[in-house]
Amino acid sequence: MSDVLTQLQSRYQNLAQLSFAETDSGLVMVTINNDFASAAVCLHGAHVCAFQPRGQQPLLWLSKDVEFKPGKAIRGGVPVCWPWFGPHPTNSDLPQHGFARNQVWQLSDAMQLVDGATELLLTLNDTEASRQVWPHAFELALKITVAKQLTMELMSTNTGDRAMTVGGALHSYFEVASIAQTRVRGLDQVSYDDKVADQQGIIQRGDIIVDEEVDRVYLDTLATCLIQDEGNQRVIAVAKEGSRTTVVWNPWIDKAAAMVDFNDEGYQTMVCIEAVNAGDDCHTLLPGQSHCLTQTIYLVD
Numbered sequence: 184m185s186d187v188l189t190q191l192q193s194r195y196q197n198l199a200q201l202s203f204a205e206t207d208s209g210l211v212m213v214t215i216n217n218d219f220a221s222a223a224v225c226l227h228g229a230h231v232c233a234f235q236p237r238g239q240q241p242l243l244w245l246s247k248d249v250e251f252k253p254g255k256a257i258r259g260g261v262p263v264c265w266p267w268f269g270p271h272p273t274n275s276d277l278p279q280h281g282f283a284r285n286q287v288w289q290l291s292d293a294m295q296l297v298d299g300a301t302e303l304l305l306t307l308n309d310t311e312a313s314r315q316v317w318p319h320a321f322e323l324a325l326k327i328t329v330a331k332q333l334t335m336e337l338m339s340t341n342t343g344d345r346a347m348t349v350g351g352a353l354h355s356y357f358e359v360a361s362i363a364q365t366r367v368r369g370l371d372q373v374s375y376d377d378k379v380a381d382q383q384g385i386i387q388r389g390d391i392i393v394d395e396e397v398d399r400v401y402l403d404t405l406a407t408c409l410i411q412d413e414g415n416q417r418v419i420a421v422a423k424e425g426s427r428t429t430v431v432w433n434p435w436i437d438k439a440a441a442m443v444d445f446n447d448e449g450y451q452t453m454v455c456i457e458a459v460n461a462g463d464d465c466h467t468l469l470p471g472q473s474h475c476l477t478q479t480i481y482l483v484d
């Protein structure tokens with residue numbers, strides 16, 4: 184057992200809602216169980232791997248071929264993409280979706296709230312290595328509240344002495360019974376860039392139906408999306424704040440097959456709805472300033 188695991192178990196021994204374990208590769212996983220839901224959070228990437236309201240099916244999709252490896256992003260759940268979304272704008276040698284999802288975060292605080300929900304605070308600060316990739320002093324904090332709904336608040340703070348510009352995403356993978364019986368509502372009439380067709384400024388007409396590879400950047404939208412998961416007879420709501428960009432992604436057959444950590448059939452039971460800061464929706468923070476990107480997911484009653 185690693186020192187980190189022993190320390191966490193001792194520090195939170197009185198918080199019965201939490202338990203700690205390690206993957207074979209040494210990543211620390213926090214499991215949360217309360218009256219409302221269960222969840223699992225990996226300290227590697229501050230990655231929510233699972234969320235399941237009591238008596239319900241899981242809301243988040245995790246690849247059956249997921250790899251828990253130091254330095255590698257976890258396939259499924261909610262990767263935290265930061266401080267940029269997608270490829271780095273000027274240097275293709277830098278990692279896609281930034282570096283935060285490949286770092287080990289600290290569990291800075293955990294508590295039971297008065298209503299019985301659980302709150303975790305995970306933090307990541309700049310290091311010598313991060314400053315070589317991205318030359319800024321920062322604190323990144325992810326507050327995760329596990330209740331009937333799952334709320335993730337990603338707070339970026341400039342702790343340095345010059346301006347920094349942050350983009351990123353809460354890149355949530357949702358589980359559906361069958362993508363053929365799924366619709367995504369909430370983006371009707373919104374303009375989007377289609378990364379598959381390499382076309383800009385297309386207008387969404389009606390609901391989104393995923394019957395091919397979909398990789399779309401919806402612009403200037405604050406909308407709550409509703410995933411109508413007919414096969415499970417449920418509707419998952421995905422609400423957000425601090426983001427005017429929503430990405431909808433499903434890799435479909437060929438791209439799923441090309442990813443070693445994405446099981447070949449997995450595209451049939453998932454869709455990503457991502458709360459994003461990208462393009463002109465990035466935020467320039469002066470010293471001491473912060474930006475908060477929030478995503479909340481829940482089942483519609």
Ligand SMILES: O=P(O)(O)OC[C@H]1O[C@@H](O)[C@H](O)[C@@H](O)[C@@H]1O
Nearest residue numbers: 256279280354378398430432457
């Ligand atoms: O494989 P990654 O780096 O986790 O990215 C997955 C997908 O993430 C989405 O957000 C992008 O729009 C896609 O283009 C990308 O393929």
